[in-house]
Amino acid sequence: QNNTAKRQWAEEDFGKTIPSRHVHAHKGSHGKGLIIGGCSEMPGSLAMATKAALKAGAGLVAAGTTEKVISMIAAMCPEATYMILPEKDGYITGCTASPISNYDAIAVGIGLGRREETRHVVAELLNNAPCPLLIDADGLYHLKYQLEMLKQRSEPTIITPHPGEMAMLLGISISDLLSAPFHYTRDFAKANRVYIILKGKHTIITSPEGRQAMESSGNPGLAKGGTGDVLTGISLAMMMQQQELFDALCNACFIHGKSADIQIEEKQTYYDLMATDVIDGISKVYRAFP
Numbered sequence: 001q002n003n004t005a006k007r008q009w010a011e012e013d014f015g016k017t018i019p020s021r022h023v024h025a026h027k028g029s030h031g032k033g034l035i036i037g038g039c040s041e042m043p044g045s046l047a048m049a050t051k052a053a054l055k056a057g058a059g060l061v062a063a064g065t066t067e068k069v070i071s072m073i074a075a076m077c078p079e080a081t082y083m084i085l086p087e088k089d090g091y092i093t094g095c096t097a098s099p100i101s102n103y104d105a106i107a108v109g110i111g112l113g114r115r116e117e118t119r120h121v122v123a124e125l126l127n128n129a130p131c132p133l134l135i136d137a138d139g140l141y142h143l144k145y146q147l148e149m150l151k152q153r154s155e156p157t158i159i160t161p162h163p164g165e166m167a168m169l170l171g172i173s174i175s176d177l178l179s180a181p182f183h184y185t186r187d188f189a190k191a192n193r194v195y196i197i198l199k200g201k202h203t204i205i206t207s208p209e210g211r212q213a214m215e216s217s218g219n220p221g222l223a224k225g226g227t228g229d230v231l232t233g234i235s236l237a238m239m240m241q242q243q244e245l246f247d248a249l250c251n252a253c254f255i256h257g258k259s260a261d262i263q264i265e266e267k268q269t270y271y272d273l274m275a276t277d278v279i280d281g282i283s284k285v286y287r288a289f290p
């Protein structure tokens with residue numbers, strides 16, 4: 001297959017590539033993930049990503065954040081474990097003093113805040129995360145100041161920007177980006193050796209080699225705070241379970257969008273769909289597309 005061809009990621013692709021659950025599986029078979037983020041003003045983002053990762057099939061998920069955020073969200077997600085990270089004024093300031101070497105995938109950035117003291121967290125992970133590293137939301141803001149670190153990583157890095165964040169990383173306007181989104185994301189992915197999920201009505205997934213696919217499920221009900229955090233959690237779960245990262249990211253977008261679509265078909269409207277409903281809908285996607 002032509003490596004550069006852009007194509008629509010479809011139900012058949014999902015069916016063919018989603019890993020099956022073995023009868024002898026144990027929680028270790030389905031990966032161990034870590035999500036670092038959250039602050040006192042944005043604790044919910046971490047709760048939703050953590051829950052979404054478990055719901056999407058992750059074996060074990062740890063949430064790394066401040067002690068205060070842990071006390072705020074632990075009851076919302078009793079299946080997770082928690083890692084207390086150092087903080088200043090309620091914002092995380094570091095993470096590599098804690099063990100990060102035994103995870104299959106790590107996500108960073110949601111609800112992190114934009115304090116300068118926090119920038120270091122993203123740097124530490126870019127330097128030391130010995131596994132695929134996903135960067136989203138405020139993590140992308142901090143990445144902008146240390147873009148050159150991307151090329152130095154030996155393990156894959158994945159970024160999941162919405163158009164505003166992608167335009168910020170590129171240093172161009174959103175309208176320029178959207179006039180040629182395949183072109184800009186492909187150039188950036190190749191130049192910086194990253195996987196990109198450029199989110200939108202039509203989400204574009206790009207590999208560091210320049211392979212591209214479009215995933216078009218989802219609906220305007222998703223235009224609401226928190227849905228991106230849910231995608232981060234689902235992506236982490238897929239990254240831990242699939243050898244082929246490109247397929248994993250496409251499948252994460254598929255599960256996210258289809259969940260929202262099924263919720264709209266079955267019971268909700270564009271007005272009242274909530275990010276947490278998208279987490280609940282993950283079960284329905286697995287039942288509808290076995």
Ligand code: APR
Nearest residue numbers: 137162199200201218219220222223224225226227228229
């Ligand atoms: N149709 C289909 N999908 C949509 C639509 C739409 N009209 N609108 C949004 N989506 C999907 C996107 O594809 C993406 O998967 O919803 C998700 C929205 O993700 P984000 O833009 O990251 O939104 P959000 O969850 O609010 O992010 C939380 O992180 O990126 C920061 O600044 C952002 O503060 C915000 C926070």
Ligand code: MG
Nearest residue numbers: 137162228229
């Ligand atoms: Mg977001």
